[in-house]
Amino acid sequence: MTSAHRKSYGAEGAPYASPSPVGTRERVRSAPYFFLVPATVLFALFFALPIGYALWLSFHKVKVSGLGLGAGARKEVWAGLDNYTAAFTDSELLDGALRVLGYGCIVVPVMLGLALVFALMLDSDKVRLAPFTRLAIFLPYAIPGVVAALLWGFLYLPDVSPFYFVLERLGLPQPDLLDGGPLYLALSNIAIWGGTGFNMIVIYTSLQAIPVEVYEAAKLDAPPRCRSPSGSRSRWWRPRWCSPSSSRSSRRSRCSTSRPPSNRSPTPCPRRGAR
Amino acid sequence: MSSLAVHKAPAAADATGAEHSNRPPRRRLSLVPTITLLLGALYCLLPVAWVVIASTKSGSELFSTFTFLPGSGFTDNLTDLNAYRDGIYWQWMANSALYAGLGALLSTCVSAFSGYALATYRFRGRETMFNVLLAGVLMPPIILAIPQYLLMAQADLTDSYWSVLLPQVLSPYGVYLARIYAAAAVPSDVVEAGRMDGAGEWRIFTRIALPMMIPGMVTVFLFQFVAVWNNFLLPYIMLSDDEKFPITLGLFTLLEQGANTPALYTLVITGAFLAVLPLVALFLVIQRFWSLDLLSGAVKS
Numbered sequence: 001m002t003s004a005h006r007k008s009y010g011a012e013g014a015p016y017a018s019p020s021p022v023g024t025r026e027r028v029r030s031a032p033y034f035f036l037v038p039a040t041v042l043f044a045l046f047f048a049l050p051i052g053y054a055l056w057l058s059f060h061k062v063k064v065s066g067l068g069l070g071a072g073a074r075k076e077v078w079a080g081l082d083n084y085t086a087a088f089t090d091s092e093l094l095d096g097a098l099r100v101l102g103y104g105c106i107v108v109p110v111m112l113g114l115a116l117v118f119a120l121m122l123d124s125d126k127v128r129l130a131p132f133t134r135l136a137i138f139l140p141y142a143i144p145g146v147v148a149a150l151l152w153g154f155l156y157l158p159d160v161s162p163f164y165f166v167l168e169r170l171g172l173p174q175p176d177l178l179d180g181g182p183l184y185l186a187l188s189n190i191a192i193w194g195g196t197g198f199n200m201i202v203i204y205t206s207l208q209a210i211p212v213e214v215y216e217a218a219k220l221d222a223p224p225r226c227r228s229p230s231g232s233r234s235r236w237w238r239p240r241w242c243s244p245s246s247s248r249s250s251r252r253s254r255c256s257t258s259r260p261p262s263n264r265s266p267t268p269c270p271r272r273g274a275r
Numbered sequence: 276m277s278s279l280a281v282h283k284a285p286a287a288a289d290a291t292g293a294e295h296s297n298r299p300p301r302r303r304l305s306l307v308p309t310i311t312l313l314l315g316a317l318y319c320l321l322p323v324a325w326v327v328i329a330s331t332k333s334g335s336e337l338f339s340t341f342t343f344l345p346g347s348g349f350t351d352n353l354t355d356l357n358a359y360r361d362g363i364y365w366q367w368m369a370n371s372a373l374y375a376g377l378g379a380l381l382s383t384c385v386s387a388f389s390g391y392a393l394a395t396y397r398f399r400g401r402e403t404m405f406n407v408l409l410a411g412v413l414m415p416p417i418i419l420a421i422p423q424y425l426l427m428a429q430a431d432l433t434d435s436y437w438s439v440l441l442p443q444v445l446s447p448y449g450v451y452l453a454r455i456y457a458a459a460a461v462p463s464d465v466v467e468a469g470r471m472d473g474a475g476e477w478r479i480f481t482r483i484a485l486p487m488m489i490p491g492m493v494t495v496f497l498f499q500f501v502a503v504w505n506n507f508l509l510p511y512i513m514l515s516d517d518e519k520f521p522i523t524l525g526l527f528t529l530l531e532q533g534a535n536t537p538a539l540y541t542l543v544i545t546g547a548f549l550a551v552l553p554l555v556a557l558f559l560v561i562q563r564f565w566s567l568d569l570l571s572g573a574v575k576s
Contacts, residue, residue, distance in 0.1 A: 024470060028396070031476035035392035038385045039408060042445035047411050050422035057422070118315050121308035128309045135558075136316035139323065142554040144505040146523045147547045150530060151322040154329070154544070162325075162342040197319065 058083050099184075106188040107195075114192065115199035122200070123207040134204070138197035145194065152190045323551070330548040334541045352545040359529075364546055366518060367525035371504055372553075374439055374521050379500040381444045386495050390453020391484055395466055405454065411447035417508055424512045438513040439521070443503050449495045456491030457484065497557070504554060522550045 061079040087093055118137055122130050140148065156177045158164040167174050177186040329337065332346030340346065356364050393405050423442050427433045461484045469479040485492075507523040514520060517528065526546050533539035 027476055028470070029398065032392040032396035032398045032401070034476075035388045035480070036404060039389040039445060039450060040404075042385065042441075043408060043411065046423060046442045046445060047414065047419065050419050050426055051414070053426055054418075054422040057425075114315070118312060121312055124305075124308055126305035126308070127312065128305065129313065133312035133316040137312070137319050139555065139558070140319050142501060142558050143323070143551055144507065144523045144554075146507050146527050147326075147550055148322070150526065150543065150547050151326055155322060155325060159338045160329075160342060165342060193319065193322070196315075 103184060103188060103191075106184060107191045110188070111192045111195050112199060114196045115203055118196070118200045119203035119207055122204050134201075138201055140194045140196075141198045143194065148190055148194050152186070152193070156186055326544060326548045326551070330541075330545045332541065332544075334538055337541060337544075348541070349545075352541050356542050356545050356549075359542055363517065364525065364549075367520050367522045368550070368553075370519060371521040371523070371550075373436070374443075374506075374510075375500045375504040378440050378443045378503045379496050381440075382446045382449055382499040383492050383496045385445060386449035386453040387457075387485065387488060387492055388480075389450045390455075390457045391461070391480055391488065393450070393454045394457035395461060395463060395484070405450075408447050408450050411445070412451070416506075420509050420512045423509075427513065433513055434515050434519070436519060439510045439519075442509060443499075443506065446495075446499050446502070449499055452495050452498070453488070453491065456494075457488055460487045460491060500557075501554065522546075526550060 057076075059079060059081075060076045061082065063075045063077045064073060065075070066073050118133075121127055122134055143151075155161050155163070158174060164174055175182050177183065325342065328343055328345050330352060331349040332340065333348030333351060336346040336348065389408065393401060419442070424433060424438075427438045432438050465483060465487075466479055469483050474482070504521075505523065506521075507527065510521050510524045511527070514524065517525065520528070526543060529539060529546060530543050533543050
């Protein structure tokens, strides 16, 4: 396609007039499909086909005739919903699902909560050592799950763990982390350790995308001399913490446009300020 | 300099009343987040610090000396690891590098093609295609891995390098990132100008759009590299010949044998330490190039 076109380009020697509009439009119309060929083929082979195959298998079962030897002895026959009833009445599977649910109930809120707290703190410009802590908290993302499990596994062993050492010295009871209820906490801890940093970065970058004007408007909106004659500035910092989500900040920014920052006067504030 | 300012602050605050009312809130707000973040960093670094120190301990020191006391056996551990089954550990390392390096490279190319097409062209079925590709994110890898294994078995491809490499080439998340990045980084005017000048669509992509997309593609590459390097499940299901194992699977088998032979524990720990090093080094070096903004879809032009 390209070479044919280049020929006409050279022959006519008029670069801007050469491409026929119809040909270009045709190419533009078909090009995206060519670009999407690899993704489509891979999706069909490694996503759609396995899903379809799994679905097909779920409605079939293997029927063994005779001793199960020879080419035609094993056949896949239609099983209807038999496999599904077997799965849903299998207490092992249901218990397993419940365990996963319990595990998720611990991991997801704690991990996202921690990630949010860390991200908000990184976003505050009054914090020290931010680059170091950001990198340190993000570091577990680079560590393979197998290695993470191995590391924590050793840290849970009473013989090796520094935590048990400390507990022993303090004369406190030493829980068995590898059995019963605490096992959930032990497992959740590994997932939280590994996932918090990544989520923190995601939230942090979203916070960074909030326009600076929003913060400035929020700051301007609580002029210290207007609120309290003694000049307490603590309120200046508070809006930083609530502005990302609050509608109050937008209301305030509307109000503050009438008053340029350099021209702040100690006149009484005409509206309710931040509390 | 900054620590000096911190020390001086209380004195200044005491000296003048007006200053006094200004200082405390500012300092409180800077201390609480700093301490919280430091605690978080400590929590995240502790296991890493442990493995660094534990890898220096000999087998007897591991269970007898205090956890964070460095041992004396690092070089011995390293020699043992080298000697273990004629250095199969380094074979695992090389396999991981192959799976992750080549896999991430192919994945980045596929993501770049698809992302560019989805971002710059308007064509019938665009949103449907994007949504279908994106739905792949929702599929847990384990649910896909088992039917993938069964299909690979029918094609006689199990226990080969392909069986681990190919299923990881298409990354729905990579396509998503590439689309977002291409939409922000490649202006439609430029593409249109290329067309007016008579360049073919492929030429426009390779010569004009791709250079503009490079920073985003670095992110996609790293993201996929880490994902493949850290993957355990797919190779676990697909491979049986341990010459083809990646490092994660190799360490797992080593640990499994270690349950019977405690002497292998030190090998596992040293191996884990060395397995973490390449990724940590990669992160430290690449941190400044990695446009993390992409992860949340926030792209500034």
